Amino acid sequence: MIRRLWKFNGGVHPPQHKKESTGLNIGPAILPRQLTLPLHQHIGEPAEPLVQVGDHVLKGQIIARANGYVSAPVHAPSSGTIAAIGEYPIPHPSGFSADCIIIDTDGEDRWGERLGIADYQELSPSALRNLIREAGIVGLGGAGFPSYIKLNPGHDKVIKTLILNGVECEPYITCDDMLMRERSEQVIAGLRIARHALQAEQCIVAIESNKQEAFAIMRDAAQNDDDIEVVRVPTLYPQGSEKQLIKVLTGQEVPSNGLSLQIGVVSLNVGTSAAIYRAICHGEPLISRIITVAGNGVNTPRNLETLIGTPMDELIRQCDGDPAQLGKLIMGGPMMGFALHQTDLPIIKTTNCVLSHHRDQMPQQKPVLPCIRCGACMDACPVELLPQQLYWFARSDELDKAQEHDLFDCIECGCCSYVCPSNIPLVQFYRYAKGEIWIREREREKSELARQRFEFREMRIARRKAEHGAKRKQKQIAAKKRDDKEDEIKAAVERAQQRRDQARDSAIEQAEKQRTKDSRDG
Amino acid sequence: MELQTTTSPHNTGPNSITGIMLRVIIAMIPGIAAYVWFFGWGLIINMIIAISAALLCEALILKWRQRPLMPFLSDGSAVVTAMLLALAIPPLAPWWVTVIGILFAIIIAKHLYGGLGYNPFNPAMVGYVMLLVSFPREMTSWIPLASWSDISLNFQDSLIYIFTQQLPVSVTFDALTEATPLDTLKTHLGQGNTVTEVRAQLGLDEQTSRLLSLTPIFGDIGGKGWEWINGAFLLGGLWLIYKRIIGWQIPVAMLGSLSAIALLFFLIDTDHNASPLFHLFSGAAILGAFFIATDPVTAAASPRGRLIYGIGIGLLVYIIRNWGGYPDSIAFAVLLMNMVVPLIDHYFKPRVFGHRK
Numbered sequence A: 001m002i003r004r005l006w007k008f009n010g011g012v013h014p015p016q017h018k019k020e021s022t023g024l025n026i027g028p029a030i031l032p033r034q035l036t037l038p039l040h041q042h043i044g045e046p047a048e049p050l051v052q053v054g055d056h057v058l059k060g061q062i063i064a065r066a067n068g069y070v071s072a073p074v075h076a077p078s079s080g081t082i083a084a085i086g087e088y089p090i091p092h093p094s095g096f097s098a099d100c101i102i103i104d105t106d107g108e109d110r111w112g113e114r115l116g117i118a119d120y121q122e123l124s125p126s127a128l129r130n131l132i133r134e135a136g137i138v139g140l141g142g143a144g145f146p147s148y149i150k151l152n153p154g155h156d157k158v159i160k161t162l163i164l165n166g167v168e169c170e171p172y173i174t175c176d177d178m179l180m181r182e183r184s185e186q187v188i189a190g191l192r193i194a195r196h197a198l199q200a201e202q203c204i205v206a207i208e209s210n211k212q213e214a215f216a217i218m219r220d221a222a223q224n225d226d227d228i229e230v231v232r233v234p235t236l237y238p239q240g241s242e243k244q245l246i247k248v249l250t251g252q253e254v255p256s257n258g259l260s261l262q263i264g265v266v267s268l269n270v271g272t273s274a275a276i277y278r279a280i281c282h283g284e285p286l287i288s289r290i291i292t293v294a295g296n297g298v299n300t301p302r303n304l305e306t307l308i309g310t311p312m313d314e315l316i317r318q319c320d321g322d323p324a325q326l327g328k329l330i331m332g333g334p335m336m337g338f339a340l341h342q343t344d345l346p347i348i349k350t351t352n353c354v355l356s357h358h359r360d361q362m363p364q365q366k367p368v369l370p371c372i373r374c375g376a377c378m379d380a381c382p383v384e385l386l387p388q389q390l391y392w393f394a395r396s397d398e399l400d401k402a403q404e405h406d407l408f409d410c411i412e413c414g415c416c417s418y419v420c421p422s423n424i425p426l427v428q429f430y431r432y433a434k435g436e437i438w439i440r441e442r443e444r445e446k447s448e449l450a451r452q453r454f455e456f457r458e459m460r461i462a463r464r465k466a467e468h469g470a471k472r473k474q475k476q477i478a479a480k481k482r483d484d485k486e487d488e489i490k491a492a493v494e495r496a497q498q499r500r501d502q503a504r505d506s507a508i509e510q511a512e513k514q515r516t517k518d519s520r521d522g
Numbered sequence B: 001m002e003l004q005t006t007t008s009p010h011n012t013g014p015n016s017i018t019g020i021m022l023r024v025i026i027a028m029i030p031g032i033a034a035y036v037w038f039f040g041w042g043l044i045i046n047m048i049i050a051i052s053a054a055l056l057c058e059a060l061i062l063k064w065r066q067r068p069l070m071p072f073l074s075d076g077s078a079v080v081t082a083m084l085l086a087l088a089i090p091p092l093a094p095w096w097v098t099v100i101g102i103l104f105a106i107i108i109a110k111h112l113y114g115g116l117g118y119n120p121f122n123p124a125m126v127g128y129v130m131l132l133v134s135f136p137r138e139m140t141s142w143i144p145l146a147s148w149s150d151i152s153l154n155f156q157d158s159l160i161y162i163f164t165q166q167l168p169v170s171v172t173f174d175a176l177t178e179a180t181p182l183d184t185l186k187t188h189l190g191q192g193n194t195v196t197e198v199r200a201q202l203g204l205d206e207q208t209s210r211l212l213s214l215t216p217i218f219g220d221i222g223g224k225g226w227e228w229i230n231g232a233f234l235l236g237g238l239w240l241i242y243k244r245i246i247g248w249q250i251p252v253a254m255l256g257s258l259s260a261i262a263l264l265f266f267l268i269d270t271d272h273n274a275s276p277l278f279h280l281f282s283g284a285a286i287l288g289a290f291f292i293a294t295d296p297v298t299a300a301a302s303p304r305g306r307l308i309y310g311i312g313i314g315l316l317v318y319i320i321r322n323w324g325g326y327p328d329s330i331a332f333a334v335l336l337m338n339m340v341v342p343l344i345d346h347y348f349k350p351r352v353f354g355h356r357k
Helices: A125-134 A175-181 A185-199 A212-221 A242-250 A270-284 A312-318 A376-380 A387-395 A398-406 A416-419 A426-522 B017-039 B042-064 B069-073 B077-088 B095-113 B123-134 B136-140 B155-163 B181-190 B195-201 B206-212 B226-242 B249-268 B276-282 B285-292 B303-322 B330-345
Strands: A034-038 A062-065 A079-088 A097-105 A161-166 A202-208 A228-233 A263-271 A286-296 A302-307 A327-329 A353-358
Touching: A034 A079, A034 B249, A062 A097, A097 A228, A125 A270, A125 A376, A161 A175, A161 A270, A175 A185, A175 A212, A175 A286, A175 A312, A185 A202, A185 A212, A185 A228, A185 A263, A185 A270, A185 B136, A202 A212, A202 A242, A228 A242, A228 A353, A228 B226, A242 A263, A263 A270, A270 A286, A270 B136, A286 A312, A302 A312, A302 B303, A312 A327, A312 A353, A353 B276, A376 A387, A376 A416, A387 A398, A398 A426, A416 A426, A426 B206, B017 B042, B017 B077, B017 B226, B017 B285, B042 B069, B042 B077, B042 B155, B042 B285, B077 B123, B077 B136, B077 B285, B095 B123, B181 B276, B226 B276, B226 B285, B249 B276, B249 B285, B249 B303, B285 B303, B303 B330
Parallel strands: A161 A202, A161 A263, A202 A228, A286 A353
Antiparallel strands: A034 A097, A079 A097, A286 A302, A327 A353
16 A cells, blocks of 8 residues: 655755765774763753762763653763763753763773563553663654653553654764664564553654665565554655644644654664664663764765763774864754854764865855845745744844744755755854844843742832831721720710709709798798 | 844845846747847837836936935836837837836835835836727737838837937838738627638638738737747747746746636537637737736735736736727736736745745
8 A cells, every 4th residue: 555645845955965975884883981961961950970080980880860741861881980070061052062971982892781571462551651761762863852852741641653664854964774684673662662652553664765675675674563564655854843744744734833652653773663662672861873974074974872861073094084174063964954164062962973174175155145035935834924023023023923923833954045046044043033032032032030039029119118108097996986985985084974964953943942942931 | 343133144146136137038039039130120229219218217216215226226116117119019019108107117006105015017018008908009010021022121210210209211110010810810800700710811821821911910829020020039038947946836827827728618619719728829929928927016915925926917918808998908808917916915824944835
């Protein structure tokens, strides 16, 4: 049966440059003398160190634990001694430093205890999720979202489709391709585990048509699984983007601002799937991954199984390149990857490719011309935005309008910039606008908070005043009442006195009358 | 060594403004060839004058505005504007008409608004309309079909005429000028004739025309010769759609709405209304639909917006042709719809992925 496929709007066909790095099998990267492990290699909270400088650690030993629900632990990729814990440069577009643990490797690469599970089906989904969490597995496709959360849809959610993403649509990158070619059983085994953890109804493995060999091998590996379907999708960038792939395979659109869970779909990268298999069946945490080392900065582009924390310049050297001769170094692909500020930054869990440019063979910089409103960007946009309108709004700082035009639905895939005949760096404008909106929102929140605080203070003062006033009034009233009472008593006393006086007076009068009467009579 | 840290995407595609304009120019070649075949060398001379004037003017203004010369001179937009203006004016218009039109188009309609990409109105059409209202005599004296006329001018004669207004001794001015088919039809309908009568009188076959030494004006479906010119532009336009230089929406909407309203009135009163095919293949409808209305700078942006924009132009073309003061009206219709573009763009946004339908 051939699965019906849907289409998303636009997309582009940049030159693929995939053949260069698929000539050699996946080789082991060298064991570097020092490994640098950032505590924040995933989406969520940074991990919390569990070791101290001077501690000896074994390969696979946990050295930093997950901090909160959305977080992931970090493990020692090789045996050695903790040399330092502190801020070091990390691979990030900002070029900033962040907390890292540095291990001086001892060269023995000695494993700690590993406990593999013989039959994962004996474990409950929640036990599986815990093991996956403890293994520090995050999405290896690039986003780095902790995988166990993805496998935890909640009690009431039915997962209809589990998608295994082997699309790998970015040019140059071939780590997933080579993984599927060489370790298809691991990928499929991981998929079975994930399927069990999710209790998903069906699984689809999506592979782009430019990976014929991987497709055939994966189809063979899954031929005995009735509930796993290996599907070939036409090559089109950015099909590997989760929401676009879900549309292609199911015809459904993940709601804007929503998660695929909402429409009963979960997707995992093929690399993540293999990592899940190794974690569950062999007790190996995520301490290495396959890296594509490509670009004209290296003479032997290829894929290397690399320990997390390995410096990139070591990989460049291993692939016959000279780090000192590079003009540009990109982590990720040419469409969505980001340029790094130095060559000795560590490989992290989300690094899929190290793309280097020799300084004499840099990508061409074309002059930027005015927008001619040709609409090529709109035709290419996989989210069906109006990129040129967004560009005008971002340029003129009309950020409300940019938001009205759904700026935050932009996935920054770069298709618009790629097709722009005026060579306008459109994505850069959107990033600027997004950043500016965040800053303003934070400021607004801050001032809102300040305003609320101020108003509350005012209210409190007013209330206190009011309470005070009321009390005083009451007191006054009470005092007055007291006064009144005294007056009343006084009056009553006076009245009584008066009455007494009157009585006395009348008695006297009467006595006098009597006396005068008596004396007159007498 | 500092590493370059520009942001993604790090690679650029093959598109360029020059590439787009070059393809537009290539797509015009069949139409231009047909035009020259039927109306002689005047167009080529006009185009050379127009392009030279446009480039010179563009260079001067860029210098004044302190903009880099090369990227803007080589983008091809001034050349396309010049070619469209040359196509719009009569083939033997005096040289200064062309030059004034270009000056107005490039300086007033383009650079005073900010240059490439910023002009709200189609520069070639602004230039054309300015000429049409300022120099009605020069702008309405079309010439008879060269291939059907005994008095066709060769390249040298055309050149002399355009620059000096001197005709060869054997040719008189009256023999050289003639109204366009749309103009003729309009005039005759205004005199109370029916379409069939006009066409019977003036739609002569080759033999009769030679016998009476009259030039036929009407062909099988549109204006004689014009049907071929429009056909050739149609060919080029379809190639542009195939090459994805232009979208299908504007041409289809514009020609569709023009045909629809023409058909409606044709069915109501066949005697006094020309057929849809006549409307499509007589004036500048095809040229306008594929090459003028599709100018991206001045057209609507979204697919639905482009449909509305195209429909508006088609309807306006018919309305002005039928009830307005001018025989053809592509320029007016395009300029009027240019004004509406911001409104259209505001109201016809496409649905964004993941948002409710």
